[in-house]
Amino acid sequence: MQAKSLILLLVLVMCGTTFSFGKVNKKSAPWEKDEKMEKFVNDLLAKMTLEEKLGQLTLFSSSWDITGPITNNNYVEDVKKGKVGAIFNAYSADFTYRLQKENIENTRLGIPLLFGYDVIHGHWTTFPIPLAESCSWDLEWIEKSARIAAIEATSEGLHWTFAPMVDIARDPRWGRIAEGAGEDIYLGCEIAKARVNGFQGDDLSKNNTMLACAKHYAAYGVAQAGRDYSTVDISNRELWGTYMPPFKAALNAGVATFMTSFNELDGTPCTGNDYLLDDVLRKKWGFDGFVVTDYTSIMEMTEHGNVKDKKEAGEVAINAGVDMDMQSGIFNDYLPKSVEEGKVLESRIDQAVIQILKMKYRLGLFEDPFRYSNVKRAKKTLMKPEFIEASRELAKRSIVLLKNENQVLPLNKDIKKLALIGPYVKNRRDLVGTWSGAGKWEKAVTVYEGIEKAVSKNTEILYAEGSKLFGDDKSGFEKAIATAEKADAVVLLVGEPHDWSGEAASRTNLELPGVQPELVKEIVKTGKPVIMVMMNGRPLTIDWEAENVPAIVEAWHLGVQAGPAIADVLFGDYNPSAKLTVTFPRSVGQIPIYYNMKHTGRPMDPNQKFTSKYLDSPNTPLYPFGYGLSYTKFDYSNIQLDKTSMGVNGQITVKVTVTNSGKYDGEEVVQLYIQDLVGSVTRPVKELKHFEKLFIAKGESKVIEFKITAEDLAFYRKDMSYGVEAGDFKIFVGTNSVDVKEASFRLTQSSILPEK
Numbered sequence: 001m002q003a004k005s006l007i008l009l010l011v012l013v014m015c016g017t018t019f020s021f022g023k024v025n026k027k028s029a030p031w032e033k034d035e036k037m038e039k040f041v042n043d044l045l046a047k048m049t050l051e052e053k054l055g056q057l058t059l060f061s062s063s064w065d066i067t068g069p070i071t072n073n074n075y076v077e078d079v080k081k082g083k084v085g086a087i088f089n090a091y092s093a094d095f096t097y098r099l100q101k102e103n104i105e106n107t108r109l110g111i112p113l114l115f116g117y118d119v120i121h122g123h124w125t126t127f128p129i130p131l132a133e134s135c136s137w138d139l140e141w142i143e144k145s146a147r148i149a150a151i152e153a154t155s156e157g158l159h160w161t162f163a164p165m166v167d168i169a170r171d172p173r174w175g176r177i178a179e180g181a182g183e184d185i186y187l188g189c190e191i192a193k194a195r196v197n198g199f200q201g202d203d204l205s206k207n208n209t210m211l212a213c214a215k216h217y218a219a220y221g222v223a224q225a226g227r228d229y230s231t232v233d234i235s236n237r238e239l240w241g242t243y244m245p246p247f248k249a250a251l252n253a254g255v256a257t258f259m260t261s262f263n264e265l266d267g268t269p270c271t272g273n274d275y276l277l278d279d280v281l282r283k284k285w286g287f288d289g290f291v292v293t294d295y296t297s298i299m300e301m302t303e304h305g306n307v308k309d310k311k312e313a314g315e316v317a318i319n320a321g322v323d324m325d326m327q328s329g330i331f332n333d334y335l336p337k338s339v340e341e342g343k344v345l346e347s348r349i350d351q352a353v354i355q356i357l358k359m360k361y362r363l364g365l366f367e368d369p370f371r372y373s374n375v376k377r378a379k380k381t382l383m384k385p386e387f388i389e390a391s392r393e394l395a396k397r398s399i400v401l402l403k404n405e406n407q408v409l410p411l412n413k414d415i416k417k418l419a420l421i422g423p424y425v426k427n428r429r430d431l432v433g434t435w436s437g438a439g440k441w442e443k444a445v446t447v448y449e450g451i452e453k454a455v456s457k458n459t460e461i462l463y464a465e466g467s468k469l470f471g472d473d474k475s476g477f478e479k480a481i482a483t484a485e486k487a488d489a490v491v492l493l494v495g496e497p498h499d500w501s502g503e504a505a506s507r508t509n510l511e512l513p514g515v516q517p518e519l520v521k522e523i524v525k526t527g528k529p530v531i532m533v534m535m536n537g538r539p540l541t542i543d544w545e546a547e548n549v550p551a552i553v554e555a556w557h558l559g560v561q562a563g564p565a566i567a568d569v570l571f572g573d574y575n576p577s578a579k580l581t582v583t584f585p586r587s588v589g590q591i592p593i594y595y596n597m598k599h600t601g602r603p604m605d606p607n608q609k610f611t612s613k614y615l616d617s618p619n620t621p622l623y624p625f626g627y628g629l630s631y632t633k634f635d636y637s638n639i640q641l642d643k644t645s646m647g648v649n650g651q652i653t654v655k656v657t658v659t660n661s662g663k664y665d666g667e668e669v670v671q672l673y674i675q676d677l678v679g680s681v682t683r684p685v686k687e688l689k690h691f692e693k694l695f696i697a698k699g700e701s702k703v704i705e706f707k708i709t710a711e712d713l714a715f716y717r718k719d720m721s722y723g724v725e726a727g728d729f730k731i732f733v734g735t736n737s738v739d740v741k742e743a744s745f746r747l748t749q750s751s752i753l754p755e756k
Contacts, residue, residue: 146198501537
């Protein structure tokens, strides 16, 4: 497995695909001083009328794709009039070339358009949804997927992606949990950096790199009731301790743009929130890119009720720190009057224009507006064989083995009769998942096709759909049951439709949709070895299935190579190594449930009535954060510390030996958590602080070493200063957030620390 990954990387390099791992963009964080650029931009600004400036602050959608309410059908005419600085939902080298040509030839100053799109988990070559990718805990492969996405997207004329989504999400009712990295802060920060590096590469002047966008700023993932676009009401401590760190990590990685979120925060919609956009982003963090709104979110402030009309909404947004208006057209329509009235200073508009022009300059668009729109390059680039193979590699690394009773898996390729049952067996459309954008779902390889190619010639594959993904039709049950009864084993393929997760896809019931739960029960009744493979965009409540189905595989929505990747895991060509990055609840009633919650003054005691518990369910999750099985067995030694106390400037070395005592080579994600036993404010029961994913051959032992420093112990203290407090700590190391070894140490000093 390890050798195969190295070979793939060599192939990618040989084919002209280069990657940078863990590097900060050379043109960012902070951007290098460029006096030539500064002069060019300032000279251009001096030539611009107010109308032309406002055009640069306006982003309109083309008609190629629909990702929100249509508010403007005349974007081509607006381009010709210089009333648009950027276009989104427009791609293909030919189309972007023609639209850019209309812009250059018809506008007075010929300022190039910026083309943006939701390139979320691949372009033509779709990779696993981001939540699935995060379960790989493989930062190099996550960065590779973003790099490949950028290479493909830029070959079709795109300069900018509305990704990564870095929202921490702990409520699986919220559909957009599929688009992020899960519930953990530390892992979320690391993945945010990897994705920014992948999209932006090491030099934005190269025509295969694109601007990344950290979204949704901020706290969008904690919408009340898990309902998209709903209100957010959290403490300042929760904001800074949980939801802001991934945005700061993205900024530290050099992200070029930020996108405001739909929700309000502390009573003010984020699109008009000067605390977030000016006080924090510009002044405190020193952000030197530009801020774009989410789709029509300036206009939506009138619905929030903090402004009386669109004109006031535009004034609040621009004065708060928004630089570009997505889709509403409010800046064009109303800011001239606002400037005339003195409610918006033209100097504020100039600041926004400068930031946008600088990004266009860094991309090389003033030098050659058409440099990204090359039809020949696109034909040579899109869905290259090595990109397809990379999608398969990351897909199999993203598959989580949840249950494997009596070692039902891996299946033998010589099995005589294998039944494939369920609505996902021959499903192609839904494999690519939510926000697949330009992804070629019709080129996705089905699970049937993947398994058919994997098994021996002597294997007979039996098939029955059983049911649809949703609806109440049970007419296929009889055939499905009869098919299962003829087989030696059953692979039961179930899940959510692709559009049941993602934006505007909140759910109150997280069971398998339609009659699928009943189908599962009927197939289990046959007594055959059943492997349930789930394809979905969020954690589902599968309490009955977890108790009764012999083997369960969480495959998520894996992209164009879903079928072969699932076959690789089912038949043991790849030993599953993925771990959950979001907790699976037993029922919706447990939500929110996540691994690093806080203690209560009345902890659960089953023998005492007045303690924190449910009458009808355990407190514990169905599957905890960090959980995932392997076909082999990993044994952990006790933790060894080189010392049991340290000062603020010291460090403690943590060592643990992990032994592969099973029958297969495999990869393990070794996870280190820390608990602060006493703080000036209450502290979580544990927090992920380090991890390492490594390959261990069967029979082999490896020593894993982590370094604990004061930075790992820092938090926002009672007075909201960031730092550490002297006291006792516990270290946990293990295979998930629950199954861990434990040790203790003491920090001898308190101190303020620089924020990360």
